[in-house]
Amino acid sequence: MKPITFSAPIKIYYKPLQNSRILWPILDIGLSYKGTSLSRSVHALVDSGANISILHPQAASYLGFDIKKLGASKPGGISVSGNYKSWVLPEAVNVEIYGYKFSFNFTVIDNPNLIWACILGEDSIFSVAKIDFQKFKGFFEIRFREDLN
Amino acid sequence: MKNNQKSQALNINGITSGWVLVTKDNKRVLAHAKTLKQLIRNIELKGNPEGSISIVPPANFTSYVG
Numbered sequence: 001m002k003p004i005t006f007s008a009p010i011k012i013y014y015k016p017l018q019n020s021r022i023l024w025p026i027l028d029i030g031l032s033y034k035g036t037s038l039s040r041s042v043h044a045l046v047d048s049g050a051n052i053s054i055l056h057p058q059a060a061s062y063l064g065f066d067i068k069k070l071g072a073s074k075p076g077g078i079s080v081s082g083n084y085k086s087w088v089l090p091e092a093v094n095v096e097i098y099g100y101k102f103s104f105n106f107t108v109i110d111n112p113n114l115i116w117a118c119i120l121g122e123d124s125i126f127s128v129a130k131i132d133f134q135k136f137k138g139f140f141e142i143r144f145r146e147d148l149n
Numbered sequence: 150m151k152n153n154q155k156s157q158a159l160n161i162n163g164i165t166s167g168w169v170l171v172t173k174d175n176k177r178v179l180a181h182a183k184t185l186k187q188l189i190r191n192i193e194l195k196g197n198p199e200g201s202i203s204i205v206p207p208a209n210f211t212s213y214v215g
Contacts, residue, residue, distance in 0.1 A: 016175070017205075018178075019205065022212070042202045047215055049215055058168075058186070061186075080215065117168075117202060
């Protein structure tokens, strides 16, 4: 297998969410789809425990996806708190992370109370970058694959 | 090692739900709205300040497991 080279590490400090002292591995990412983009970056949770990547229903709608046209949400998702229903977006969404551009597939969880605009799981950020979590130091480091960008 | 982020709760008095635009250092709220769509409008009305979009978790939020 051809060896993969990586970018220089980018150090990112864990951040709290509003009204909470819990510190999270969060990336500021840009989201766009077919000419529509969020005008500002979005806090995205880096979640190695998620095998898929998630968009909040409002974020998907803003980008132009008509959730109603996708029909009823489908069962089959399992989380630690139980089962969930979701929609799989029919096309990939463009994601920009620290100047690196990708196209990722997303699932929209049928839960308007989701506290994340975006969750990046194993099928997105973990497929394009090497991530070194150092919670004990308060930061994580990300190195992007150089064979993709 | 110094950890500037340690034990810093982002304090947004009176805001307990909805969407916010926070400063890049995650210390101040620049815009707030009930929905993402309205937040984008509010950001434009405020002259498009730089920041990141986030969701305000419930006030009784103590832990999270995905």
